[in-house]
Amino acid sequence: MSLKDILSPFTAWKHVVKDPVTIKDPFTREAAERYRGFHKNDIETCIGCGTCEDICQNAAIDMVPVDGIETRDGDSGLRPMVDYGRCCWCALCVDVCTTNSLSLSNHYNWIDEDPDQFRYIPGVDKKEWDTNEKGWKKPEGNYELYDINRVKMEEQAPESRDDSFIEIVKGYSKEQALLEADRCVACGICTATCPAHMGIPEYIKAIRNDDLEEGLRILYDTNPLPEICGRICTHKCETVCSIGHKGDPISIRWLKRYIADQHPSDQYKEILGTRDIELNGKTVAIVGSGPSGLSAAYYLALLGYKCTIYEKLPEAGGMMRYGIPEYRLPYDQIDKDVNYILSLGVEIKTNTNIGTDITLEELQEQYDAVFAGTGLHMGRSTRVPGTDHQEVYQAVDLLRDVVLGKEIPVKENIVVIGGGNVAMDITRTLARLQKVKFGKVSIIATSLESEDIMPADREEVVEAREENATIIPGWGPTKIETEGEHLKGLHVVKCTSVFDEEGRFNPKFDEEQIDYFKGEMVVESIGQGMDISYFKGDIKENLKLDNRGRIIVNENFQSSIDWLFVGGDIIQGPDVIHGIANGHKAAIGIDKFLGEG
Amino acid sequence: MKSLLNNIKSRFSIKDVTEQRSNLVFIDVARESAVPLITYLRDYEGMTHLVLLTAADWIEENEFQLTYLLNNPEQKFDIGVRVRISREKATMETAHHLWEQVATYQRELKEMFGIDFPGSPGVDKPFILEGWDDLPPYRRDFDTKKYSEDTYFPRPGRESNDPAEYMKKKMYPNEK
Ligand code: SF4
Numbered sequence: 010m011s012l013k014d015i016l017s018p019f020t021a022w023k024h025v026v027k028d029p030v031t032i033k034d035p036f037t038r039e040a041a042e043r044y045r046g047f048h049k050n051d052i053e054t055c056i057g058c059g060t061c062e063d064i065c066q067n068a069a070i071d072m073v074p075v076d077g078i079e080t081r082d083g084d085s086g087l088r089p090m091v092d093y094g095r096c097c098w099c100a101l102c103v104d105v106c107t108t109n110s111l112s113l114s115n116h117y118n119w120i121d122e123d124p125d126q127f128r129y130i131p132g133v134d135k136k137e138w139d140t141n142e143k144g145w146k147k148p149e150g151n152y153e154l155y156d157i158n159r160v161k162m163e164e165q166a167p168e169s170r171d172d173s174f175i176e177i178v179k180g181y182s183k184e185q186a187l188l189e190a191d192r193c194v195a196c197g198i199c200t201a202t203c204p205a206h207m208g209i210p211e212y213i214k215a216i217r218n219d220d221l222e223e224g225l226r227i228l229y230d231t232n233p234l235p236e237i238c239g240r241i242c243t244h245k246c247e248t249v250c251s252i253g254h255k256g257d258p259i260s261i262r263w264l265k266r267y268i269a270d271q272h273p274s275d276q277y278k279e280i281l282g283t284r285d286i287e288l289n290g291k292t293v294a295i296v297g298s299g300p301s302g303l304s305a306a307y308y309l310a311l312l313g314y315k316c317t318i319y320e321k322l323p324e325a326g327g328m329m330r331y332g333i334p335e336y337r338l339p340y341d342q343i344d345k346d347v348n349y350i351l352s353l354g355v356e357i358k359t360n361t362n363i364g365t366d367i368t369l370e371e372l373q374e375q376y377d378a379v380f381a382g383t384g385l386h387m388g389r390s391t392r393v394p395g396t397d398h399q400e401v402y403q404a405v406d407l408l409r410d411v412v413l414g415k416e417i418p419v420k421e422n423i424v425v426i427g428g429g430n431v432a433m434d435i436t437r438t439l440a441r442l443q444k445v446k447f448g449k450v451s452i453i454a455t456s457l458e459s460e461d462i463m464p465a466d467r468e469e470v471v472e473a474r475e476e477n478a479t480i481i482p483g484w485g486p487t488k489i490e491t492e493g494e495h496l497k498g499l500h501v502v503k504c505t506s507v508f509d510e511e512g513r514f515n516p517k518f519d520e521e522q523i524d525y526f527k528g529e530m531v532v533e534s535i536g537q538g539m540d541i542s543y544f545k546g547d548i549k550e551n552l553k554l555d556n557r558g559r560i561i562v563n564e565n566f567q568s569s570i571d572w573l574f575v576g577g578d579i580i581q582g583p584d585v586i587h588g589i590a591n592g593h594k595a596a597i598g599i600d601k602f603l604g605e606g
Numbered sequence: 607m608k609s610l611l612n613n614i615k616s617r618f619s620i621k622d623v624t625e626q627r628s629n630l631v632f633i634d635v636a637r638e639s640a641v642p643l644i645t646y647l648r649d650y651e652g653m654t655h656l657v658l659l660t661a662a663d664w665i666e667e668n669e670f671q672l673t674y675l676l677n678n679p680e681q682k683f684d685i686g687v688r689v690r691i692s693r694e695k696a697t698m699e700t701a702h703h704l705w706e707q708v709a710t711y712q713r714e715l716k717e718m719f720g721i722d723f724p725g726s727p728g729v730d731k732p733f734i735l736e737g738w739d740d741l742p743p744y745r746r747d748f749d750t751k752k753y754s755e756d757t758y759f760p761r762p763g764r765e766s767n768d769p770a771e772y773m774k775k776k777m778y779p780n781e782k
Pocket residue numbers: 050054055056057058059060061062088089105106107108109110111
């Protein structure tokens with residue numbers, strides 16, 4: 010042992026008289042401005058997506074229900090609870106938070122003898138640091154853990170599409186789809202809002218893994234029309250996407266299309282395992298080959314039922330073929346989805362009208378059950394003076410005639426009444442026909458609704474304008490001006506509000522403000538009604554309707570007549586994905602009813 | 607700095623030079639040039655202080671990157687010498703003979719990344735992890751979350767809900 014070793018302990022004595030370098034009372038000392046202390050959460054902004062839980066590498070976060078926070082579209086009703094026995098204050102949860110609701114205060118000292126106190130729900134369990142403005146927030150600027158901008162979809166430019174019906178949207182390439190799929194945080198908030206409750210995060214994950222066969226299987230679990238829905242679905246899912254809170258929602262619809270586009274239809278049976286389906290000996294008749302009928306037929310066929318679809322028009326698809334223009338949904342894509350369903354042994358009898366060619370009673374005798382999904386094909390009229398003029402048309406009739414190849418009476422100046430997707434479809438269709446016939450577009454679409462509440466998809470309005478159609482929202486029709494066999498134009502009055510306080514349709518007008526749109530042709534597109542005149546005799550008598558004349562069905566879409574199931578637009582209003590969803594439910598219901606399920 | 611760069615370019619095989627700031631330059635070198643270059647910088651260019659030695663895992667390229675950050679205390683600028691080594695055969699020549707504390711950094715890198723520095727004093731002694739028997743935790747293929755879940759039991763009473771499942775239960779419990 011050296012002398013130094015012996016003496017050095019004594020040198021420590023000199024510290025006795027020095028000021029300590031440690032802090033006497035650390036508990037009143039404030040941490041640095043951006044110190045990462047205990048969590049805060051803006052509970053109203055948080056949507057319970059659980060992305061914070063997912064990213065936490067210490068498994069310190071649980072998603073828990075909170076009294077008073079309701080589960081609804083776009084909000085799981087759960088909120089993050091932090092376990093400070095595990096939190097390492099890395100703040101990844103703050104940086105990834107999809108709504109920016111989560112942050113850290115700079116409060117770091119907290120003493121309690123009960124360890125369970127150190128698990129709490131920030132923002133719900135009140136803490137003294139809830140109002141502490143300092144601490145860690147996600148840095149401003151473009152610091153994001155995922156891309157908030159969607160991968161741009163390539164489209165035909167307006168000038169290269171406005172005189173033809175070629176498909177506008179080009180679809181994602183593999184590179185684009187991978188990048189877009191990478192933006193998804195897989196929270197699954199969207200699934201509840203999708204009427205068919207599709208496995209959205211799951212199929213997006215399949216894209217990330219480049220396992221597109223798995224992707225196709227996931228699509229077909231809940232939706233047998235993916236090429237169609239991948240193009241024209243109303244994509245309600247995207248309206249609740251958590252990524253949409255800070256940026257563009259994920260392009261869920263285009264990603265679905267990407268999966269379907271990658272497989273030629275002759276591989277479907279192999280991929281989906283539907284080569285050998287054993288028949289169970291029972292038969293179902295399906296009236297109408299729209300989304301609900303096709304969906305019911307598909308899921309019934311998988312269960313072994315022999316299905317026969319009866320279709321009034323020459324080809325399958327219903328409104329998808331005869332209502333949606335080709336530039337949005339090319340016919341070969343409809344055929345791809347439909348033909349695969351038919352390839353499973355589903356039979357279709359086209360040009361067959363129920364009620365005249367064969368009656369519902371006859372179907373009841375020949376089949377074990379019947380599903381009716383005949384849709385809404387009768388255009389409603391505004392019934393303003395002049396609507397009985399020969400130059401006043403219904404949008405759905407014209408759209409159907411275009412597909413049937415009939416001559417369309419295109420005029421040089423046209424006025425369309427309506428602000429929904431069908432109104433945009435007919436406006437854009439007629440604009441194309443005007444461009445071909447007259448070399449220019451002169452069409453006005455006017456709706457009661459003001460621009461911000463127009464029911465049409467935003468992109469429809471934007472694209473219609475790109476194609477030189479004029480959209481003038483916020484006016485109500487009062488009279489169609491006619492002169493003998495000529496139509497002159499439409500008189501309108503300013504609409505100040507469409508719905509009353511209770512949210513009922515009850516438009517108010519400012520009679521002082523009037524306008525006049527010139528045109529030789531008026532097209533009405535304010536909604537469609539159903540034609541159920543094929544329900545006759547006993548069936549009509551026994552079929553229960555509610556006080557607004559709608560057919561009553563149970564959760565399996567079974568009507569008051571036990572062998573008759575009804576679905577699609579006549580039950581849930583015009584929407585493809587709703588039709589698909591309730592066709593699926595009806596198939597399960599029929600299976601139960603026939604004692605197989 | 608200019609003449610320094612010219613000096614070393616003529617003597618060592620330099621892959622790339624990144625002038626980050628006026629007082630910070632990164633130099634990428636081949637593995638065999640790294641220690642000789644650092645020695646030269648220390649002995650002839652006044653980079654007498656080692657600020658740190660650290661690593662990054664470029665798993666996609668199957669490489670580790672070592673960064674030796676050197677400082678010239680007189681002229682007040684830094685040079686980061688960066689070198690890529692194979693991830694599979696993760697070994698590097700030791701530099702502890704240049705600065706004693708390098709041994710400590712190398713011991714840490716051995717433990718956290720599994721990069722070996724044969725001949726470095728105490729390189730195999732545990733650094734901060736005691737009884738570690740898993741992948742070195744700073745490797746990017748180490749699944750931190752899984753490790754925490756497997757190793758540390760959750761506090762009794764902890765329970766979580768998957769948002770999508772929970773929404774199904776609340777909003778459409780009877781549907782498939
Ligand atoms: S990531 Fe943000 S929005 Fe999502 S649950 Fe966590 S705190 Fe709420």
